[in-house]
Every structure is written in structure tokens, then in C-alpha cells.
Amino acid sequence: MNTTMTGSVFQTILQILAGGAGVYGILVAAIFLGQRTMMYPAGGSLGTPAEAGLADARELTIETEDALRLVSWYLEPAPGRPVVVYFHGNAGTLADRAFKARLFADAGYGVLLAEYRGYGGNPGKPTEEGLYADARANLAWLAAAGQGAENTVIYGESLGTGVAVQAALELARAGTPAAGLVLEAPFSSMAEAAQVHYPWLPAARLTRDRYDSQAKIAEVNAPLLIVHGSDDRVVPQAQGRRLFDRAVEAKRAEWIAGGGHANLYDFDAGRMVLSFLDSTVSP
Structure with missing residues (x-):
């Protein structure tokens, strides 16, 4: 073969590879820089x-430690009944979870639907630490209203499971564990969840807001319920099982056959949660 031609082909291949690497690098940078926009559609x-x-x-105005004034919604409990503090997923707002609040309230439970910074017209920009601060502010408001941790159930859905685990961890470390912890479609960590969706990227290493629930759950000493669907294509059930395995007793799981990520209440998850509340935290 002509050596000049061989060199030309080799040079072309190198140029293609270099161009591909450049495009890949640009894509990685774009995803890294834009990840919070994707994670928090608001x-x-x-x-x-x-x-x-x-x-x-009632519509509440709750002030955070960094001086943001956030709106949340509150339904009073029946006398002596616990309050469920609900941290929702990354899509939509607390209003989209009103049907769940209605279910719990009709059973006598109080409900505090906590809204995040940057969501539902609230000021601020969502970040992992910011959402943790929002959770602390909502729980502090509840405590000031006379509802202590011993009478409070923390509920997290999807993204909110990372917030809920952190909130339960902080209460455990303070020596005032929550009455219960409910995790709906939980991830083991946001880094691992991201890797599922971007297997061709080093997504786990690029994730800034990591919500590392699996590193925290063993310290949480509140009774735990996990509900997770077998057909969840957003957060595979394997991640919920991994979290469950690392949790301490008392713990309970409902592995819902056929359930997806956002439709578990179509598979009777509401009844499962109420059963857990009635048997675990109700007087």
C-alpha cells in the first residue's frame, strides 16, 4: 500500500477520533453545567x-435559615394524631400531591405539604443543601406549633426521599427520632440514579447534588416503610431494595408488582401507607 495513502488514512482516523472526543467533552460539560436545571424543573x-x-x-409562610420565605400547606390532625410531613418529587409542586394529603387527612392524620425553594413560586434556587434547609424550616415550624418529632412522620417521594432521609437522620442524631419514615420510589443515591440514565457518561462522578441516602439510612432509627414498583424505569427497584437492606429494624417494604415510578397509588400504595401508619405510629 502507498505509504502516503496509509498516512493520510491514519491522519483522518485521528481527526475523527479527536472530533468525537471533542463532542463528547462538550456534551459532558453541558450536562455537568445544566444538571440542576434537569434535576429541578421546578x-x-x-x-x-x-x-x-x-x-x-392553611397556607403557611415558613422562613428558612438563609432567610427565604416559603409557602407550604398544612392540614391539622385530629386530636392526638400524628402529622405526615410530605417532601415531593422533582416534577410538579405540592399541589399535585393534594390527593395523597386528602387521603391521610380523611383518616385523621395531619399533613404538612412542604414546598421547596424555587418551586411553586417560592424564591430561591434548589440545591441539595437548600432543600435540606427547607426541610429543617418546615420541621421547626411544626415543632413550634407543638408537634414534636415523636408525633411526626416524614414522607419522601422520589427526589423527596433524599430530603426525607436527611431530615430523619438529623432528628436521629439530635436524639429525637421521628415517629416514622415513609419512602416512595427511593433511590440509593442520586449519583447512582443518574448513572442509570446516562450509562455512557461518568454520571455518578459528575453529580453535584448527591443525596446519598444509602450512606445515611443505617443511622436512622425511625420505623421505616419503603414502597417501590417492580416496573420503575426512573429509579429501579433494585435501588430501593439496596436501601432497605442497609436500614435497621423496624422496617417494612411493599414491593409492588407492576408498579412504575409515579403511579404507585394506582396500585393501592395509599392503603399500604395508611396500614403502616395505623399499626406503627397511631396512638
Whole structure:
């Protein structure tokens, strides 16, 4: 073969590889820089509790440690009943979870639907540490209203499971464990969840907001319920099982056959959660 031609082909291959590496690098950089926009789409406006079917809910203004004033919604419990503090997933707002709040409230439980910074018209930009601060502010408001941790159930859904585990961990470390912890479709960590969706990228290493629940769950000493669907394509059930295996007793799981990521209440998850609450935290 002509050596000049061989050299030309080799040079072309190198140029193609270099170009491909350049495109890959640009893509990695774009995803790294834009990951919070993807992670926190922030939903729309809240509207009013009545518009969401919660006419008996109060709209609260809760101030965080970094001086943000956030809106949350609160339904009072029946006398002596616990309050469920609900941290929702990354899509939509607390108003989209009103049907769950209605279910718990109709059973006599109080519900604090906690809204995050940057969501539902709230000020601020969502970050992992920011959402942890939002959770602390909501729990502090509840404690000031006379509802202590011993009468508080922390509930997290999807992204909110990372917030819920951190909140439960902080209460455990303070010596005031929550009455219960409910995790709906939980990830083991956000880094591992990201790697599932971007297997061709070093996504786990690039993830800034890591929500490393699997590193924390063994310290949480509140009774635990995990509900997770077998057909979850957003957070594979294997991650929920890994979290469950690392948790301490008392713990309970509902592995829902056929359930996806956002439709578990279509598979009777609401009844499962109420059963857990009635048997574990109700007086």
C-alpha cells in the first residue's frame, strides 16, 4: 500500500477520533453545567389549597435559615394524631400531591405539604443543601406549633426521599427520632440514579447534588416503610431494595408488582401507607 495513502488514512482516523472526543467533552460539560436545571424543573404555580381540593388546609409562610420565605400547606390532625410531613418529587409542586394529603387527612392524620425553594413560586434556587434547609424550616415550624418529632412522620417521594432521609437522620442524631419514615420510589443515591440514565457518561462522578441516602439510612432509627414498583424505569427497584437492606429494624417494604415510578397509588400504595401508619405510629 502507498505509504502516503496509509498516512493520510491514519491522519483522518485521528481527526475523527479527536472530533468525537471533542463532542463528547462538550456534551459532558453541558450536562455537568445544566444538571440542576434537569434535576429541578421546578413546576408551576401552586394556586390555592381549595383549588387543589384541600379547602381545609392553611397556607403557611415558613422562613428558612438563609432567610427565604416559603409557602407550604398544612392540614391539622385530629386530636392526638400524628402529622405526615410530605417532601415531593422533582416534577410538579405540592399541589399535585393534594390527593395523597386528602387521603391521610380523611383518616385523621395531619399533613404538612412542604414546598421547596424555587418551586411553586417560592424564591430561591434548589440545591441539595437548600432543600435540606427547607426541610429543617418546615420541621421547626411544626415543632413550634407543638408537634414534636415523636408525633411526626416524614414522607419522601422520589427526589423527596433524599430530603426525607436527611431530615430523619438529623432528628436521629439530635436524639429525637421521628415517629416514622415513609419512602416512595427511593433511590440509593442520586449519583447512582443518574448513572442509570446516562450509562455512557461518568454520571455518578459528575453529580453535584448527591443525596446519598444509602450512606445515611443505617443511622436512622425511625420505623421505616419503603414502597417501590417492580416496573420503575426512573429509579429501579433494585435501588430501593439496596436501601432497605442497609436500614435497621423496624422496617417494612411493599414491593409492588407492576408498579412504575409515579403511579404507585394506582396500585393501592395509599392503603399500604395508611396500614403502616395505623399499626406503627397511631396512638
